[in-house]
Amino acid sequence: MPFTRPSRRRRSSRRPRAARVPRRAVGLAVAVVLAAAGCGGNGDGDTPQEGTPSSLGDLARQELSWSPCIPSPVSEGNQPAPSPLPDGTPWECAFMDAPLDYSAPDGETIELGLIRVKARDTSRRIGSLLFNFGGPGGSGITALPAFAPEYETLRSRYDLVSFDPRGVGRSEGVRCFDDSELDAFFAQDATPDRPAEERALVDSLEDYAAACEEDSGELLPHVGTENAARDMDLMRQVLGDEKLYYFGISYGTELGAVYAHLFPRTVGRAVLDAVVDPGGTALEGALGQARGFQLALDNFVQDCVERGDDCLLPGGTPDEVKTFIRNLLTRLDQTPVDGVGTRELTQTHAANGIIQALYSKEYWPYLEQALDEADGGDGALLLALSDSLNGRDETGHYNNLQAANAAINCVDTKQRFTREDVEEYLPQFREASPVLGEWFAWGLLGCSQWPVPGTWEHPVVSAPDAPPILVVGTTGDPATPYEGAAAMAAALGKGVGVEVTYRGEGHGAYNSGDACIKRIVDAYLLNGKVPASGTVCPTT
Secondary structure, X not given: OOOOOOOOOOOOOOOOOOOOOOOOOOOHHHHOOOOOOOOOOOOOOOOOOOOOHHHOHHHHHOOOOOEEOOOOOHHHOOOOOOOOOOOOOOXXXXXXEEEOOOOOOOOOEEEEEEEEEOOOOXXXXXXXXXXXXXXXXXXXXHHHHHHHHHHOOHHHOEEEEEEXXXXXXXXXXXXXXXXXXXXXXXXXXXXXXXXXXXXXXXXXXXXXXXXXXXXXXOOHHHOOHHHHHXXXXXXXXXXXXXXXXXXXXXXXXXXXXXXXXXOHHHEEEEEEEOOXXXXXOHHHHHHHHHHHHHHHHHHHHHHHHHOHHHOOOOOOOHHHHHHHHHHHHHHHHHOOXXXXXXXXXXXXXXXHHHHHHOOOHHHHHHHHHHHHHHHOOEOHHHHHHHHHHHOEOOOOOEOOHHHHHHHHHHHHEOOOOOHHHHHHHHHHHHHHOOOOHHHHHHHHHHHOOOOOOOOEOOOOOOOOOOOOEEEEEEEEOOOOOOHHHHHHHHHHOOOOEEEEEEEEEOOOOHHHOOHHHHHHHHXXXXXXXXXXXXXXXXXX
């Protein structure tokens, strides 16, 4: 029987509301890169606690019914079923039952969607390698097949497994606005210049939060990082593994570290790549990302200038090119240009498109082309980049990436900022990023109207009883700045966090193509070889 999502839990249905345009948006696309929102647990090692998988009885003994994966519905990304791997190995999907509330393990349950592809060499199989690709809010069911070729070496000894965390995609995905509402929401000015615009921004956030509560209110208190970590330990048991073998990227590094804090003695081998700073507050995380994306923009501009006449952007110096970009954004604030169909490229779309392209050096040619075309009145490419960040497909449908991102971040972090706070911090953000700083500053309001209180200021990740965990930082990472790797390694504990540095650009090291990083990570995961902390790649 093919993989389908049965209706196991009654979901509320939001009544149609009178048509109206959301009055102002904070630009939640910026919030997706604010992965440093903290969450963690009050657990003490892996000592059994109320609601932990060690006390879950039948849920820990459930058997998964694996079956062929099917295309996802429009509401969950509208993705086709993943094709078999080149050697013919098929993808399989299943649902796992988990407690809605771990403090009431015998109460209501939710279903979490999983995907796997089996190991090539069953005689040397270590177990399952569980992936989380970040966000928060990213779908592992979608991401793992897309990136599977990069992990084929690891499949020699592991089943590759991923999942949609609670609140994401096929795991009781959080819903807020519909597609037309989201089009308007993401198009609007996210950096208000006048008091009336500021009030409209807060009103829009209130509308958004109210819609989330109406559609998904029962779930919202339970989608935090600590619960996702407990879900992973339940997965470990259900998958039949004595230890958790894990590969976390971006926000997935925070999730993996929280797991290590809660269950240190069940950690097998874990890689944390593109590392969130676990000690930073929401303000510090946002400022760090503003600096990180400014660094990436500086590097992009420098590369363009060094190519001389081959660079499409006007200006003979880096400062002149950055002035051109700032002026383009200012112009779009007043006069959007044509985008795709009837949609226009607004200033907010342009900023989000720039942010999306700065995640990877591979996107730099597209960013250069998009900025050049937008300057000439054609905003289609920059709008497409913005849509990619927001989870909008070519047919106009959105996945729930941004809704899940908001729900997880806002239940994780205690901080709730006001307009007055943003006004106070704006100079710091403008200094951190003269081009993009204001977007990150106003993004602080993303949780200001959220109906569920947050957990704490930052996650607890100390795991002194865990085995060595690989912590991989990239010097040019815009979204999770390089300094976060050292902070995470120290917070995990002496002898636990093993820091490895990749001197390069982009968000994440393993998929960068660097042979040195791949060799180190593969040797660790496949053979248990722990590198010296402080190792730097490339070696020459």
